Amino acid sequence: MTEPPRTADRAGTVPPTEHEPFAAPTEHEAEAAGATGPAPDPRGDADALPPALAARYERREVRKRPAVPQEAAVLRVTDRQDGTDCFLKWYHPGHRPDPEVWRILRDRPADGPDALPHVLRLHRAEVRDGHPFDTAPVCGETHLAAWSQDRPGPAPLPFVHAVVRQAAAALTALHRQGIVHRDLSPANLVLGSLDPPGPDLTVIDFSDAVHAPRPRFGAASEWVGTARYQAPEAGLARQLIHPPADWWSLGMIIAELAGGRHPVRHLTADGARAQVVSGYLDLSAVTDPRLKLLCRGLLTQDFEYRWGAEEVAAWLAGGTPATARRPADRLTGDPLADDPLADDPLADGRPDGPGAAHRLPVFPFAGREFTEPRLLGQALAEHWETARRALARRGTRTELVDWLRNAAASPRYGEGDREELTALLPAFTARRPPGPADVVRLLNWLAPTLPPVHRREPVDPAEGLALLAERAAGLTTGDGDPAAADITDELLDHRILPLLDARRGGSGLSRLHQQWAAELERWPRLVAALHAEFPELRRRRRTEPAVRRPDARLRAAVLWTVAAPEAVRRFLAHQAARQRELLPAPVPWYTWLLGDEGDPLRLLLAHTLALDARDDAEQAALRQRIREEEARTVAGFRREDAFIRxxxxxxxxxxxxxxxxxxxxxxxxxxxxxxxxxxxxxxxxxxxxxxxxxxxxxxxxxxxxxxxxxxxxxxxxxxxxxxxxxxxxxxxxxxxxxxxxxxxxxxxxxxxxxxxxxxxxxxxxxxxxxxxxxxxxxxxxxxxxxxxxxxxxxxxxxxxxxxLVPRQRRDGSRNGARPQDGGRTQQEDGRDAPASQERRDHG
Structure with a gap:
């Protein structure tokens, strides 16, 4: 909103913007970006405000022009009504902020439990003549990125502590209101004062913020943020939207501010994400023990043990909250090989668990070396196909089994964990490669805090499973995704969902699997009831493959009805209503199927047989037209006969x-x-x-x-x-x-x-x-x-x-039409000659 112009960093490059339009898309971003590039921006020239806004605001300066449609234009303007200066942020109509975030920032109270200290206050936030915009006061003339650029080296300790205190207060208040910022970076922290003890910091730029009271996965098109400040879980195929990601970003900001250099050496988006996921962050420049402890707590890879509002508040009060061990895993060939926390007495797999003396050997995977089971589990889950190919080799499985046995000897694991591993290992010592269910059980043992993801696809019961089933079924697009359908088939055949039920955010997946199996068992009974009510349908061979032997797309559609029953019911009911309006004649069996619109499975069967219903309706309408035309012809014949008589x-x-x-x-x-x-x-x-x-x-x-x-x-x-x-x-x-x-x-x-x-x-x-x-x-x-x-x-x-309406033949041609192979039609080969001759004889 009020950010000043971006300046170059020490490497002479522009800091990555909120959507990184100049960086090459990663494998996750390619799906969202598409192959055609951004659509034309309907805002046109950002220097000229639209009439709806120019009537009230006078442009003084263009602070930022949008490079891609996702970005907003930032202008400094003067309000013609009261003469005050403010910043106006003009959004693309298709990329407006979350309306609930707008409402909270605009209508928040000045004090009290719902106040938002050190958070940008919006004067106006609305859409006028199709143009979304908001206005806010001028909070300062510089931001933290520009301040650091002008002052190389570590920042003064009082300044760093003030930034921590004010930024933590802002994040705590935002998260209390259910807002996740998703793009916290130095460029989005405006300084109202240059006084080190009191910088009067303000968090700005809520373009990508969302109101998410509960953690959820974003859609593929919601890939936002600045790569060097993104949390590791933001590197999933769909970003995990939750407050711990903002606390990670704050940890990166503090580490860069306290050490004078960024913990991530890579400047490109892909390189930065690779180093963040690798687990090695260079904190050697942070020399103050207290700030080093804070950075370790905020930059914990496992977000379950990452510091949040409670731990940061305790740290600010002088306490020493427990921290999880920062993993020693790092990129192969990293010149910064020395782990600055290797001698930390708290360097254990869990915040307060024993086992600091137990060291695991290195297990290589995907060009990296792992000594931490949880990070290996995360890597195996992230690189599923690579893991599948690796586990198909018996030598790799043997090496992994030895590594797992060493890991199980750690005091962090109890007797139950070891028994679970013992039951799991035979699948990896057998001659045949382990199945998908065995790999999922291994991931559950290695990284119990993994989100419910299978083959890099979120399958959480809140949203991910429904989105996957919708893509696989293709009911909304008309063309299903074969890869997604293969995943849903694997979920069913190998009973993957019950295995993911224990993961964080996966509660309810076992129940959904049971409902899915029950609905698939009910499907043939529903088809049999339809055939019993209308026996003529049983004789139609063309309908049997679609309903008697459900394919992968149909099984995924049944899963969609289970994962999002109400949304699917509304969609199918709407489609059925439209289909019924388009039918030229009533179809009794189709009307029977639509008799209970509260049953999504029944509506799905009607949707599957919609083409058959249309064909039956057209034939019924044809027969009716023939009867009517026959009656008119006979009547005309009789009138002519009576006239001649x-x-x-x-x-x-x-x-x-x-x-x-x-x-x-x-x-x-x-x-x-x-x-x-x-x-x-x-x-x-x-x-x-x-x-x-x-x-x-x-x-x-x-x-x-x-x-x-x-x-x-x-x-x-x-x-x-x-x-x-x-x-x-x-x-x-x-x-x-x-x-x-x-x-x-x-x-x-x-x-x-x-x-x-x-x-x-x-x-x-x-x-x-x-x-x-x-x-x-x-x-x-x-x-x-x-x-x-x-x-x-x-x-x-x-x-x-x-x-007469020709019926479709099995070879794709129609009766009475010229065949595709160039043969003669019925009229051309003279098969109508006897009837024509008879008409001539009796004319």
């Missing part, structure tokens, strides 16, 4: 009357001649006339009904009685013209039959005519009904072929 109705009836008249006129005329000439017995003629009247009525009734039923244009001439009479008269006439003799003989035979029937059975003519017409009426109506239905179906298929 209405136009030709009178003509059709006229043909029906004409056909009936032509048929009945013949035998009525013949019966009249026979009766008039008395050619046949009167009984026969009377019976014929009795049949003739109802027969004629029957002929006209049958023909008119047929004409009304079939209608135009199908009735005449193909199915009408008039057409039949015409065709029946044409055929004999053509044959008679071709052969007159045959025609004469046929005519004579017909007349003979007519005379015989009239003389002996005249009633046969009306009876036979009505019977024949009745049969023909049934026959032609049946033929017409079948042809009408077939013609309608052909017309419907021809109109709806383009609406």
């Amino acid at each position: 209405s136009l030709e109705h009178r003509t059709v009836l006229a043909w029906a009357v004409g056909g009936g008249a032509a048929l009945t006129f013949v035998w009525i005329f013949v019966l009249g001649i026979t009766d008039a000439l008395n050619w046949a017995p009167q009984e026969t003629v009377a019976l014929a006339w009795i049949w003739a009247v109802p027969g004629a009525a029957a002929v006209f009734a049958l023909e008119l009904w047929t004409a009304q039923r079939i209608g135009a244009p199908c009735y005449h001439p193909d199915r009408s009685l008039a057409g039949l009479v015409i065709r029946g008269a044409e055929r004999p006439a053509r044959r008679a013209r071709r052969s007159p003799l045959a025609g004469a003989l046929a005519l004579a035979a017909a007349l003979g039959v007519l005379v015989l029937t009239l003389r002996w059975a005249a009633w046969v003519w009306p009876a036979a005519t009505v019977s024949a017409l009745g049969w023909w009426t049934w026959h032609r109506h049946r033929r017409w009904t079948g042809e009408h239905r077939r013609l309608r179906d052909l017309a419907w298929r021809g109109e709806l072929r383009g609406l």
Whole structure:
């Protein structure tokens, strides 16, 4: 906030900034930084304030321009309302400070238990027109880094003690409020006075501070801090955010101030972190015994034994709190090989434990030499793949077993520790390499205070396990992380989580493992219940691999539902609601799955089968569209048929009357001649006339009904009685013209039959005519009904072929589409030719 311009250090380089934008990314930072570099800064030129801020503040000086978007622009401005000078810190919209930290620094009381002594007070902290900014008073004109630069060598003892007292008061108050600074360095300690006994120190720059009442792991994108002042646990794949990291930073500041040089000789970020993790810090320049004790307490590698507010307060009161042994492990070839604390009587593995005389041999690993079991455990955990390859060699395992037996002889270990090691060693003396569970048990024995981390991935129940499962499952991104999925499978197959339950911050992992296993056992039962409710799903082979044999991503998704049930339930419920809105038609089995939104596993199954639900909905919508289109087509067909019938109705009836008249006129005329000439017995003629009247009525009734039923244009001439009479008269006439003799003989035979029937059975003519017409009426109506239905179906298929949605084939192509291999489609190879020909025949 109020930091003056940064100055060069003694090496002539700019001190690492809060995000180290000029340093090459380490293996941890590469994931967060990405491959594309920082995004464009929407703030533009930091010299020109946005209108929302320029209306109140007048810029006087630009103290710091942001080099990367993570950094804030620092300007010295004048408040137009009261005329006071203050510092304005203008943040990137995507990298604004923690809102809770803002609130505490702005609204804190001036005194009382919630006061924050020697901590920057914010006048304003808000977002205006999308621009986050805060303002604070001018606390001083120089900071501790510039003060040390101007005064080479160790600082005066009164000044150092004053810095310790005031900085400790600030950290104690901040940690009481749940704030972790995360970037405490000399450049962030502003001096309000140059008087050695009273420097009036103020802690500034809370850009990276977070409100973390409980220790937690930060996300990969939260990699912040200055490397030379970072604690060893900040070198994990995800930084451990907790108060002990701030006390380590204070120890580095005091060691540099009291000794006149930094305990870490490396200036690059990677080199500094490597030396910090290695465990060797050069404190030989700190000659004052009291300050040396303070530095040893604050710079303890194991944060469980690191000094905090209570120990520093006791030290300031003149006490001598116990310190843990500063490890003698160091980088190979370090020229500063002499350990200045080697002769310290307190140099033991635990603050107050015995065993100062027990010295372990050196065990080499990853280019370093270890004599401290806890540091070896930390190194094995940090370099998991290197450790796995090393332990795969039998010679390395034999050397490690001997080293462990020597370590177990130390008085720091009790009988229970030795029995635990004895039970563990057979896995490392066998011919086969130890499994992941054996390595985790070894790490638990070597470094019991390790955080719950497996293969460099935090798996703490608070957040890390859920983040790992989310990455492995890929439900939020659509593409799971294979490496993360491999880790989750290893956690399940080798029962790693119960082994990590005893670690600090790992309480509850054993319970989560049991819940995970129980949910995986419940998964097939849930699938079976779905199949029992909807048997058609059982017959779908395409859904079985996804739900019957869960793969690594699905197992990780089940773990996610266990590690963060409420968050996963909300996410899956939201996804299911969106999916249900997009479905074109209801899917009963999908609705059944969503019936209990309080069950994350049920929602996960619905999410897994979402594509099947969409396919079923599309098919149901397709069937509905086909039914509707069929109904419209049939209705249109009937309307056209009715229209044509209405136009030709009178003509059709006229043909029906004409056909009936032509048929009945013949035998009525013949019966009249026979009766008039008395050619046949009167009984026969009377019976014929009795049949003739109802027969004629029957002929006209049958023909008119047929004409009304079939209608135009199908009735005449193909199915009408008039057409039949015409065709029946044409055929004999053509044959008679071709052969007159045959025609004469046929005519004579017909007349003979007519005379015989009239003389002996005249009633046969009306009876036979009505019977024949009745049969023909049934026959032609049946033929017409079948042809009408077939013609309608052909017309419907021809109109709806383009609406059919092709289903995906197993080879990736679609029905009716051109195959990928260049083959012909169904339409191209002529398989539709018979249907097309049939439509042409009936058009």
